[in-house]
Amino acid sequence: MTYFVIVLFSFVVWLTKGFYDPSIPLLVLSFLVWVFLRIFKPSANSDFPKFYRFYPWMSAFLIAIKPSLMYVDESLKGIFSVYRLLPIGLNFLKQKWVPFLFLVFLMGVLFLSPHPFIDVFRSNNLGVDFLLQGLNPYSQIYPDIYDGRFDYHTGYLYWPMALYLQTLSKLFFQDIRAISVLLWWGAAFFIPTSHQRHSELKKIWWLIPFGLFGLEQGWLDPMLSAAAMVALWALKERKWFLMAIAVAMGASIKQYGFIIGFFSVLYLIFSKEWKPSIRVILFSGSLFLLALCPFLIWNLSDFISMTITAHSSAMARPEALNFTALWMKTMGTSFPGITQAIMTAVGFLLAIFHVIKNRFKRKLAVIPEAWAMAFGFSMMFGKFAFCNYYWLLISFWMMSLAFEDADKSQI
Numbered sequence: 001m002t003y004f005v006i007v008l009f010s011f012v013v014w015l016t017k018g019f020y021d022p023s024i025p026l027l028v029l030s031f032l033v034w035v036f037l038r039i040f041k042p043s044a045n046s047d048f049p050k051f052y053r054f055y056p057w058m059s060a061f062l063i064a065i066k067p068s069l070m071y072v073d074e075s076l077k078g079i080f081s082v083y084r085l086l087p088i089g090l091n092f093l094k095q096k097w098v099p100f101l102f103l104v105f106l107m108g109v110l111f112l113s114p115h116p117f118i119d120v121f122r123s124n125n126l127g128v129d130f131l132l133q134g135l136n137p138y139s140q141i142y143p144d145i146y147d148g149r150f151d152y153h154t155g156y157l158y159w160p161m162a163l164y165l166q167t168l169s170k171l172f173f174q175d176i177r178a179i180s181v182l183l184w185w186g187a188a189f190f191i192p193t194s195h196q197r198h199s200e201l202k203k204i205w206w207l208i209p210f211g212l213f214g215l216e217q218g219w220l221d222p223m224l225s226a227a228a229m230v231a232l233w234a235l236k237e238r239k240w241f242l243m244a245i246a247v248a249m250g251a252s253i254k255q256y257g258f259i260i261g262f263f264s265v266l267y268l269i270f271s272k273e274w275k276p277s278i279r280v281i282l283f284s285g286s287l288f289l290l291a292l293c294p295f296l297i298w299n300l301s302d303f304i305s306m307t308i309t310a311h312s313s314a315m316a317r318p319e320a321l322n323f324t325a326l327w328m329k330t331m332g333t334s335f336p337g338i339t340q341a342i343m344t345a346v347g348f349l350l351a352i353f354h355v356i357k358n359r360f361k362r363k364l365a366v367i368p369e370a371w372a373m374a375f376g377f378s379m380m381f382g383k384f385a386f387c388n389y390y391w392l393l394i395s396f397w398m399m400s401l402a403f404e405d406a407d408k409s410q411i
Helices: 002-016 024-040 049-065 074-083 086-092 098-112 119-132 160-173 178-190 198-206 211-217 221-237 240-251 255-270 274-298 300-312 323-331 337-380 387-402
Strands: none
Touching: 002 024, 002 049, 002 387, 024 323, 024 337, 049 086, 049 198, 074 098, 086 098, 098 178, 098 198, 098 211, 119 160, 160 178, 160 274, 178 198, 178 211, 178 221, 198 387, 211 221, 211 387, 221 240, 221 255, 221 337, 221 387, 240 255, 240 274, 255 274, 255 300, 255 337, 274 300, 337 387
16 A cells, blocks of 8 residues: 555646645545554555556656756756656666766756745745844745735744755755755665665655655755654664754754654654663754754744744645645635644554554554654645645655565664
């Protein structure tokens, strides 16, 4: 079932760019069936070699048909027509230097589309510029580039680690998105080499069919995927210091990034790994506070207003690709906030139950599956669910495959 939802969700998001589509009932039903099967039929996914051979080619052809880059510079349209065909050629290659070509391919997005017209790119660029000027990015006024057409709050809306990373990215590469490209690309190297389909999984990771669109828009979720992958690898290798860094990184990039550490540590606790659990909790917690402290001290009220209140006060988006938007369009009323909260809680409880019940059968794969359950419920029945949310969800499913049978000596 994991293979099926990866392909289905990848195709639908490629087709829709992550916006509202009549396929929502199918997506929601497929997700719920996947959750049920993972929890109550936790046997390993049978190896499905056709998936590993089919997915990269499917993605390559989908990218060739519709790479979905929206803001390609007019002078580069000729290059773009060739660029979109490159994944097909890369699928034929098996040399050791092919991963470097994938990096060049992904970095090409920044060259082809240097100035995307999207709020997250414009606002985050401004936030980085404010920081470089010695100004508090969380205390500044940001323009609404959509002139009120959408219900959203302007500003640098994410935790400080995203700001730090994007600032470094701009200093070294003159583009805040370069760090997302590097982290997404680099995360694939933490797929366990002991996995029998290690090289194929890396290609699958790099060739998610809507990935170019996601990188162009400047969304931050590739950073979370990278943090999650490193946390899993570090747990497998028992490198607690690195695991704590990855957990803290995820928690201090986006508001929902805490789930990476929550379920990883929960796995350790129920595995009776008391000392590693305490080490990871204390060290990652210290790093998290260290990342936030400068802005908590600088102006606490502005920081809370821009990173917490701005999200909690936002209205559900009717153009989202989730059940909430379907309810709004079919029922003509808003999906009750209390129901959204209940469904989010249900997702967390099911994810916790999955870790407790199936950690021996699923091994490390139970952790990304728990991430997918908790995050999936919150986006399917919450306020927002766009391309970047699905990107993160699909990456969790890919990680579950990568760590399912990577090492029989896992914790």
